[in-house]
Amino acid sequence: xxxxxxxxxxxxxxxxxxxxTERVVAYLTDECVRRGHEVTLFASGDSVTDARLRPxxxxxxxxxxxKVIDPLAHHIGMIEMxxxxxxxxxxxxxxxxxxxxxxxxxxxxxxxxxxxxRLDIPDVHPVHREFAEMHLVSVSDxxxxxxxWANWAGTVYHGVxxxxxxxxxxxxxxxxxxxxxxPEKRVDRAIEIARRTGIPLKIAAKVDVVDExxxxxxxxxxxxxxxxxxxxxxxxxxxxxxxxxxxxxxFPIDWPEPFGLVMIEALACGTPVIAxxxxxxxxxxEEGRTGxxxxxxxxxxxxxxxxxxxxxxxxxxxxxxxFSAGRMCADYxxxxxxxxxxxxxxxxxxxxLSTAAA
Amino acid sequence: xxxxxxxxxxxxxxxxxxxxTERVVAYLTDECVRRGHEVTLFASGDSVTDARLRPxxxxxxxxxxxKVIDPLAHHIGMIEMxxxxxxxxxxxxxxxxxxxxxxxxxxxxxxxxxxxxRLDIPDVHPVHREFAEMHLVSVSDxxxxxxxWANWAGTVYHGVxxxxxxxxxxxxxxxxxxxxxxPEKRVDRAIEIARRTGIPLKIAAKVDVVDExxxxxxxxxxxxxxxxxxxxxxxxxxxxxxxxxxxxxxFPIDWPEPFGLVMIEALACGTPVIAxxxxxxxxxxEEGRTGxxxxxxxxxxxxxxxxxxxxxxxxxxxxxxxFSAGRMCADYxxxxxxxxxxxxxxxxxxxxLSTAAA
Numbered sequence: 272x273x274x275x276x277x278x279x280x281x282x283x284x285x286x287x288x289x290x291x292t293e294r295v296v297a298y299l300t301d302e303c304v305r306r307g308h309e310v311t312l313f314a315s316g317d318s319v320t321d322a323r324l325r326p327x328x329x330x331x332x333x334x335x336x337x338k339v340i341d342p343l344a345h346h347i348g349m350i351e352m353x354x355x356x357x358x359x360x361x362x363x364x365x366x367x368x369x370x371x372x373x374x375x376x377x378x379x380x381x382x383x384x385x386x387x388x389r390l391d392i393p394d395v396h397p398v399h400r401e402f403a404e405m406h407l408v409s410v411s412d413x414x415x416x417x418x419x420w421a422n423w424a425g426t427v428y429h430g431v432x433x434x435x436x437x438x439x440x441x442x443x444x445x446x447x448x449x450x451x452x453x454p455e456k457r458v459d460r461a462i463e464i465a466r467r468t469g470i471p472l473k474i475a476a477k478v479d480v481v482d483e484x485x486x487x488x489x490x491x492x493x494x495x496x497x498x499x500x501x502x503x504x505x506x507x508x509x510x511x512x513x514x515x516x517x518x519x520x521x522f523p524i525d526w527p528e529p530f531g532l533v534m535i536e537a538l539a540c541g542t543p544v545i546a547x548x549x550x551x552x553x554x555x556x557e558e559g560r561t562g563x564x565x566x567x568x569x570x571x572x573x574x575x576x577x578x579x580x581x582x583x584x585x586x587x588x589x590x591x592x593x594f595s596a597g598r599m600c601a602d603y604x605x606x607x608x609x610x611x612x613x614x615x616x617x618x619x620x621x622x623x624l625s626t627a628a629a
Numbered sequence: 630x631x632x633x634x635x636x637x638x639x640x641x642x643x644x645x646x647x648x649x650t651e652r653v654v655a656y657l658t659d660e661c662v663r664r665g666h667e668v669t670l671f672a673s674g675d676s677v678t679d680a681r682l683r684p685x686x687x688x689x690x691x692x693x694x695x696k697v698i699d700p701l702a703h704h705i706g707m708i709e710m711x712x713x714x715x716x717x718x719x720x721x722x723x724x725x726x727x728x729x730x731x732x733x734x735x736x737x738x739x740x741x742x743x744x745x746x747r748l749d750i751p752d753v754h755p756v757h758r759e760f761a762e763m764h765l766v767s768v769s770d771x772x773x774x775x776x777x778w779a780n781w782a783g784t785v786y787h788g789v790x791x792x793x794x795x796x797x798x799x800x801x802x803x804x805x806x807x808x809x810x811x812p813e814k815r816v817d818r819a820i821e822i823a824r825r826t827g828i829p830l831k832i833a834a835k836v837d838v839v840d841e842x843x844x845x846x847x848x849x850x851x852x853x854x855x856x857x858x859x860x861x862x863x864x865x866x867x868x869x870x871x872x873x874x875x876x877x878x879x880f881p882i883d884w885p886e887p888f889g890l891v892m893i894e895a896l897a898c899g900t901p902v903i904a905x906x907x908x909x910x911x912x913x914x915e916e917g918r919t920g921x922x923x924x925x926x927x928x929x930x931x932x933x934x935x936x937x938x939x940x941x942x943x944x945x946x947x948x949x950x951x952f953s954a955g956r957m958c959a960d961y962x963x964x965x966x967x968x969x970x971x972x973x974x975x976x977x978x979x980x981x982l983s984t985a986a987a
Binding site: 342 | 699700701702709727730735750759
């Protein structure tokens with residue numbers, strides 16, 4: 272198929288450090304290319320891809336720092352680039368929320384949009400109700416709950432390339448926390464679990480500007496403990512070592528997590544996950560097989576004590592079956608075909624638009 | 630004419646306190662109605678207007694505070710409302726930057742867009758180059774300088790209703806500073822001018838969240854002076870008293886001000902303006918007639934000492950001639966007619982779109 276992938280411009284594809292959406296777009300794009308499809312990636316100019324890259328800005332906007340005052344302007348420009356070339360693709364896969372809906376509606380681009388963020392924000396419901404005809408993909412069934420009435424084409428769980436993380440059979444001696452330090456990620460719970468069990472905790476996490484005050488006032492004091500090691504933000508190449516070396520990943524979230532990429536990255540290393548029941552967690556983690564799903568600190572402490580009952584080879588096998596980039600790509604390709612098959616033939620109006628856009 | 634005005638949703642129309650764009654939209658809308666035109670205003674639901682109000686959100690988004698996470702979603706929804714009704718208007722006047730360009734291009738809405746912000750931000754140039762066919766209005770000739778290649782329909786200076794501010798013939802005894810406290814507005818210069826001349830300075834200004842650190846670290850210490858009185862943010866009803874009671878308005882800006890509404894508000898009270906040469910200033914202020922244009926502190930101090938040479942009745946008369954809401958409205962109506970006259974007849978493509986949108 273002739274496929275366009277349209278990524279956000281905040282981070283490069285893949286991102287240099289943290290950045291879930293752009294990472295998933297990178298895995299999906301390269302896997303589509305590997306399977307022989309003709310793929311065009313619309314993304315920041317410093318992206319690295321096996322597809323044909325169409326840069327919509329020179330560098331990832333987040334890197335430019337204070338120099339980028341208006342990131343929206345770059346995204347509007349990118350949508351226009353996509354629209355101009357839309358008729359050379361069988362399908363356009365958008366990863367930029369609702370921003371392209373007005374153009375997609377008017378130009379009859381065969382399009383599908385993966386929702387990467389939380390949908391329990393009332394602000395976004397009216398715009399989704401207005402554009403109710405758009406084909407949407409959820410990254411977990413839980414993510415859909417605030418918008419069951421939308422035109423969902425399917426749920427496609429994220430996937431990670433199989434060779435990116437290695438199974439480590441021998442369990443490590445510490446608990447791991449990986450991601451962002453922010454109120455909804457609840458690193459404070461992870462620290463309390465480490466204290467109660469007496470097992471060391473390593474924290475590899477970034478602190479966004481908006482979370483700096485939270486970090487300073489609520490978290491920094493808790494790090495001053497011989498059990499706790501704070502590593503800051505780490506890159507992809509360090510993650511396999513960091514996650515594989517842990518006896519468990521702690522994922523003590525307190526929000527409707529849409530997916531939670533770090534859970535499957537841990538499983539890829541054979542590391543089981545102890546996660547609080549919220550958002551996608553019950554869909555990703557199989558209780559007593561690849562981890563434990565808990566609702567209280569007591570349950571989390573008990574889960575850590577039973578972690579050796581879980582087989583690390585099973586964790587890896589479940590990752591390969593359910594959360595590889597290959598499986599993700601196959602799911603998306605099936606969806607693309609379904610959507611293309613059900614698109615009505617071009618009407619005179621579409622043809623008029625097509626000419627106008629060419 | 631059947632006219633639509635499309636305002637930003639951050640503040641109501643008019644805004645409760647500070648907010649230049651929404652204030653100008655309010656004056657223009659009510660004046661169009663007064664002249665017998667059929668006007669529809671797309672704005673936040675708490676707006677107060679003589680036109681037919683089409684609310685695009687319940688309340689001004691800025692008022693909702695932390696509850697509004699995604700203001701963009703409301704604006705995208707509003708554009709869709711406008712597009713659905715576009716064929717019942719002779720012209721749609723947008724005040725929301727470039728956000729509607731993709732829809733306007735595809736649906737052939739007869740549209741004109743006033744640029745209210747600074748255009749010297751490189752981020753926005755590519756999107757304007759892409760949509761180079763859009764009819765734009767500048768609020769000063771200076772504002773156009775970074776984008777001389779755009780499709781400028783004209784410059785329309787802002788205007789204020791004649792009865793909103795009263796001429797005060799007797800000059801007051803203090804200098805006035807009104808607006809925002811931020812690095813580009815240079816209230817520090819105003820304070821230094823007051824100190825050097827020994828004339829009291831009253832400051833009526835808000836501090837945005839982004840400017841709080843600047844205010845605390847650079848400005849607060851300067852306020853501790855018996856010559857300086859800091860009043861915080863004031864409302865419309867207090868402005869006539871505040872501006873009219875001053876011997877001069879200080880406008881010591883250090884950025885390419887697109888217009889600077891406060892200058893004409895001062896003139897409406899008969900109060901002359903001492904302004905630094907930047908942006909729109911030389912177009913608004915007539916040197917030696919309605920104020921003095923300066924480039925250094927020494928020149929500003931000298932200008933304060935010569936302020937009595939300016940006639941306050943002249944200031945008011947110039948306001949009435951050049952900066953009334955009536956004059957602004959007449960200018961815009963002339964532009965609307967020119968644009969409508971030059972719109973080509975609907976093509977089959979337009980008709981197809983029109984049907985599709987209806």
